[in-house]
Amino acid sequence: MATPDLDPLLLDPTRLSIVALLASTEWAEFRWVRDLVGLSDSALSKQITNLANPGYVEVKKGYVGKRPRTWLNLSDSGHQALRAHVAALNQIVEQSQRAGSTHRAEEPSA
Amino acid sequence: MATPDLDPLLLDPTRLSIVALLASTEWAEFRWVRDLVGLSDSALSKQITNLANPGYVEVKKGYVGKRPRTWLNLSDSGHQALRAHVAALNQIVEQSQRAGSTHRAEEPSA
DNA sequence: GCCAGTACTTGCCCAGAAGGAAAGTAGCGA
């Protein structure tokens, strides 16, 4: 059982923060995300790799003037995954609304 | 920054499953939860401890006939925490809807 | 052409969390 629709990648708060941030922008700069999420270069780089593997995040590299720069974008599938994840969460909470309907057992006496 | 309203306890899928399960019932039996979540006795026991510490879950011990039994209930604050957690999640996704409003930077050229 | 600098990326290591197995504990029945 459990909660099969929850996305393991989005359960991690750090990655969720990243995705949340990217969700609100288009082609955010690596450094901007890093600073706002409060991660080191390496930590962000790794999480971006994790998110880029399934295609949730697109990475584009280029130059601003003569300085290298990396941009990140939440792909359509990334947006979709985020929405699906939260939808699954919502389902769970909806269960919470119709409490008491599912399971009946011997109630504790005291 | 990040996502301050997300509840660390509810970010873990196992605990979320437990809470979800308890949200749909009242005074569920330990064994019932254990079997549905698919955990060992020890693992569930530990997570219940984690959830009981902040008062999310209430534990009641008693007997069914002559057999010891433990019941678990999601407290009001547990329900509240779950709803708040998902509300925070929803906020994040809503940001995703109004994409592009927050951050503008030099766009990648290619 | 070579060294230095920027902007990540990768490797290495450590800390924290979770799960299982097994030993421990509490209360009841024989």
Place this chain on the structure above:
DNA sequence: TCGCTACTTTCCTTCTGGGCAAGTACTGGC
């Protein structure tokens, strides 16, 4: 008093994430 049930706690292993430091790619300067 011993055994049994139903958890609890302890011990150990595994996994994951983060930091630091070294590495890489590319550009600029001398």
